[in-house]
Amino acid sequence: MGLGHFITLEGGEGTGKSTQIHHLLERLADAGIDAVRTREPGGSKGAERIRSLILEAGHSRFDPLTETLLFYAARNDHLEHVIRPALNAGKWVICDRFSDSTRVYQGGIGALQYSVLDQLDALVVHDTQPDLTLILDLPAEIGLARANARRGNSAADGFEAESIDFHRALRQAYLELARLNPNRCVVIDADGSVEEIAERIWRKVSERLLIVNSVQSNG
Ligand code: Z5A
Numbered sequence: 001m002g003l004g005h006f007i008t009l010e011g012g013e014g015t016g017k018s019t020q021i022h023h024l025l026e027r028l029a030d031a032g033i034d035a036v037r038t039r040e041p042g043g044s045k046g047a048e049r050i051r052s053l054i055l056e057a058g059h060s061r062f063d064p065l066t067e068t069l070l071f072y073a074a075r076n077d078h079l080e081h082v083i084r085p086a087l088n089a090g091k092w093v094i095c096d097r098f099s100d101s102t103r104v105y106q107g108g109i110g111a112l113q114y115s116v117l118d119q120l121d122a123l124v125v126h127d128t129q130p131d132l133t134l135i136l137d138l139p140a141e142i143g144l145a146r147a148n149a150r151r152g153n154s155a156a157d158g159f160e161a162e163s164i165d166f167h168r169a170l171r172q173a174y175l176e177l178a179r180l181n182p183n184r185c186v187v188i189d190a191d192g193s194v195e196e197i198a199e200r201i202w203r204k205v206s207e208r209l210l211i212v213n214s215v216q217s218n219g
Helices: 017-030 045-055 064-088 099-108 114-124 140-151 164-180 194-218
Strands: 006-011 035-039 092-096 132-137 185-189
Touching: 006 017, 006 099, 006 164, 017 035, 017 092, 017 132, 017 194, 035 064, 045 064, 064 092, 064 099, 064 114, 099 114, 099 164, 132 164, 132 194, 140 164, 164 185, 185 194
Parallel strands: 006 092, 006 132, 035 092, 132 185
Antiparallel strands: none
């Protein structure tokens, strides 16, 4: 395997993941690093079809286990067709949401037990775990206001339509996840201008991964 790295971005609604992935890819390209941008649910042809099934359920979401199995079915296809081939080719993979979303949405603030999620993760993700997870942290009110402004008059999906308490609990669940996984997860203050946040992210990516790469290639 080459020197590719797997980075995931996580966080609640409207925290700016998509916006920041765009900036991160530009910085990586400037540094001469070939990176693949992808997302979950989705990212591969099959997984995008499953994404439509999940998100178009609207207010009548699937029952918790069915929904979780759909997320993992999509993830399996995504790993097989996009993530692993890119990493094996030495490319970096930057993914908007991954298994931590399932852990937080379907586990922490959902109905599924962590033991069930652990079994699914061992089966599907196995050792293709992220090298670095950037958790974009923002008060729920600000994230929701951003997401609502962007959506305009179009209908909210089942997740967007949840209450403010749901989104506050989501934020706490992400902070707890970061606390439990300090080697992999970094919390990024996502309040501020797009440029300020891009700079915070770049600093962390450089500290955690670029320095490691340069040591590997010099060693
Ligand atoms: N889900 C799950 O339950 N289990 C799983 O395993 C997985 C997912 C993988 C997918 O939604 C839903 O599936 C998600 C979790 C669940 N549900 N929710 N909620 P999605 O893919 O459709 O959406 P999302 O992942 O939540 O992303 P998002 O809402 O589109 O937000 P974002 O990517 O984090 O933010 P953004 O698009 O970059 O920015 C939002 C707006 O804010 C936009 O208009 C920007 O221009 C603006 N913005 C961005 N940065 C700033 C700053 N710094 N200042 C001001 N305005 C800004």
